[in-house]
Amino acid sequence: MKKVPTIITGTVGSDAHVIGTKVLSRALKDAGFNVVPLGIQVSPEEFIKVAQETNADAILMSSLYGMADLDLKGFNEKRLESGLGDVLLYIGGIVGLGRHDFKEDEEKFKKLGFDRVYPPEADLDAAIEDLRNDLKAKNKM
Amino acid sequence: MEEKKLENKRVDEELLMKRRREELDRLPHGKEVDFDEAVAYQKSLPDSKVWWKVMKKLEDEGRMSVFPRAGTPVLEDMIELCQSMRDAGVVLIPVTTDSYTRTGQHEKVAEIMKEVGKNRKPLLNGFPIYYYSLKDCRKIIENVDAALSPRAAGGDFAIAAGMTTGGGGIGFLHFGSYAKNVSIRDLVKGAQERMSIVGWYADRGVILCTDLHGWLPGAPFPLSVGIVGLIIEAVTSAAQGQKALYPLVHCMGNMVQDTAWIRLAPRLIREYLDKFGYEDCMITGCCPSQTPLFPVARHMGGAFAYLCYIAMVGSFAKCNAVDLRSIDEGAGIPTTETHEVSYRAAKWIFDVIREQRIEIDIKGVEEEERVTEIEVRAMMDRILDLGDGDIAEGTVKAVESGVLDSPWSPNITIKDEVLGVRDARGACRYLEFGNLPIPEDIKEFHREKIAERERIEGKKVDYYTAVRDLWSLSKGKMVGLPPYDQ
Numbered sequence: 291m292k293k294v295p296t297i298i299t300g301t302v303g304s305d306a307h308v309i310g311t312k313v314l315s316r317a318l319k320d321a322g323f324n325v326v327p328l329g330i331q332v333s334p335e336e337f338i339k340v341a342q343e344t345n346a347d348a349i350l351m352s353s354l355y356g357m358a359d360l361d362l363k364g365f366n367e368k369r370l371e372s373g374l375g376d377v378l379l380y381i382g383g384i385v386g387l388g389r390h391d392f393k394e395d396e397e398k399f400k401k402l403g404f405d406r407v408y409p410p411e412a413d414l415d416a417a418i419e420d421l422r423n424d425l426k427a428k429n430k431m
Numbered sequence: 432m433e434e435k436k437l438e439n440k441r442v443d444e445e446l447l448m449k450r451r452r453e454e455l456d457r458l459p460h461g462k463e464v465d466f467d468e469a470v471a472y473q474k475s476l477p478d479s480k481v482w483w484k485v486m487k488k489l490e491d492e493g494r495m496s497v498f499p500r501a502g503t504p505v506l507e508d509m510i511e512l513c514q515s516m517r518d519a520g521v522v523l524i525p526v527t528t529d530s531y532t533r534t535g536q537h538e539k540v541a542e543i544m545k546e547v548g549k550n551r552k553p554l555l556n557g558f559p560i561y562y563y564s565l566k567d568c569r570k571i572i573e574n575v576d577a578a579l580s581p582r583a584a585g586g587d588f589a590i591a592a593g594m595t596t597g598g599g600g601i602g603f604l605h606f607g608s609y610a611k612n613v614s615i616r617d618l619v620k621g622a623q624e625r626m627s628i629v630g631w632y633a634d635r636g637v638i639l640c641t642d643l644h645g646w647l648p649g650a651p652f653p654l655s656v657g658i659v660g661l662i663i664e665a666v667t668s669a670a671q672g673q674k675a676l677y678p679l680v681h682c683m684g685n686m687v688q689d690t691a692w693i694r695l696a697p698r699l700i701r702e703y704l705d706k707f708g709y710e711d712c713m714i715t716g717c718c719p720s721q722t723p724l725f726p727v728a729r730h731m732g733g734a735f736a737y738l739c740y741i742a743m744v745g746s747f748a749k750c751n752a753v754d755l756r757s758i759d760e761g762a763g764i765p766t767t768e769t770h771e772v773s774y775r776a777a778k779w780i781f782d783v784i785r786e787q788r789i790e791i792d793i794k795g796v797e798e799e800e801r802v803t804e805i806e807v808r809a810m811m812d813r814i815l816d817l818g819d820g821d822i823a824e825g826t827v828k829a830v831e832s833g834v835l836d837s838p839w840s841p842n843i844t845i846k847d848e849v850l851g852v853r854d855a856r857g858a859c860r861y862l863e864f865g866n867l868p869i870p871e872d873i874k875e876f877h878r879e880k881i882a883e884r885e886r887i888e889g890k891k892v893d894y895y896t897a898v899r900d901l902w903s904l905s906k907g908k909m910v911g912l913p914p915y916d917q
Contacts, residue, residue, distance in 0.1 A: 303530075304531060304533075304534045304536070305530070306609040306611075308649075309649060309901065316894070317898075329843060331841075356556055357530065360554070389759060410761070411906075
């Protein structure tokens, strides 16, 4: 029997913009994933703790208020220390302040350990397809 | 154990003063506030800096102002930003606080401000009001000839600093759109204390105004729950001594509905204020609001069009203020320049269109007004039943039982068993009614409107239709006809 991957969702830090993570959580559930929706304002520590507890395969963070990089200071180090180096890490939304090139965000968050970074209005189905491919590549699906 | 019932009556003054001092003393500069000195400072402000007077003047003169959202962390930059808005014709100026200030993370703010100080980079998404001394905050008031309002945080401290709004209603906005765990009972109880600060000032001859948000629908959703929220906030504010208030009417982008709701909300608020004996509480205007529907238009053209739409609706409805977001709202934190260009666009509409005093009769407005009014009255009747006539206790029970409900809620204590979609003309309809006490004939009205869209699109309307509708304004396509739907 194939394993059903466990995916953690939520907005990081103090961000209350809930709709993106709600829509994503529902779409992932409908696509057959085991979803652990943490809702809004999830601290980096809580993401790590829940990922350990649920033996998660991926963490999909949402952020729309432009300050995710401040929220995620030191997150990657803590994640690696916690033995979660193999957990896929995605983030999507408005992850930088002011008008700027999305490529800057992508580079910044990849350096922070994220596997994929999505701009606002990213296509849900395409993101789920990315997730499937990445999980398959890691032999987790 | 059953919790103590709430009552819609004025908070005991001794308790209030104790709480105020406790709250202020917890803030980095809260000890600088002297209550009597704050009253004297408020009384020294000229009319042009007093919110309710500015709104009344606008109304009397048939003018309007943008009421934007803006904040930046460095004091000198904040003053410059306010001055540039004033130059662009804005006389109702916000002091929008950053997200960390809103959530009480004062140490984190102080740490980030150290870095901000080094290179003057705006690392926070607003003005950290509690980081600055009272004297520094007053520099904003003293350097800007407009009325100022703290947004999302500030309260007693901001009033002492000379900002002239306060109260804020029960706080459905925070409860329904920002909070994760707050229960409705705790919300109402806390709000009564917060709102009674305004009553304390009113007793001393200082009238602070408040905008009421009602229950903000963060996505396409009929506004009846929102308007019920406005009525509850008005009546419960007035019970704490609020003497000046006005509703923000969240526009959903369908002009017929938006116009109907702008007409309906102040009318019903007045009726319920009078019904409960608060004839002396004035409504200082009506402010159509560019509800930051998620996601907002990121393309600059679309963003301009969206804010100009709200400015137009406000102009046609002869409002005195319009709550707008700058063209950068969807892209990140706006710069001084993008604030200015955005509000200049709105001002152009105010000065050119509003002053034409166009009388337009939009077909269908009466019908939308009638439908929403029936829904609002049905909900209000149920709330007062649940509270044995008391609106505060009734509100608590209504939210707990889903008689008041809203979709896409971040708050896990809210039922979230309702859903809205657009119909064939882009008007918002209930797809899922949850436990809202909507009469059967009105439910049928919504179903028929949705069925019309289903016929045109040739497919069933469901949850994913509601998801697609989230993008209707940001992608600039209201109705789900092909090729949008492909």
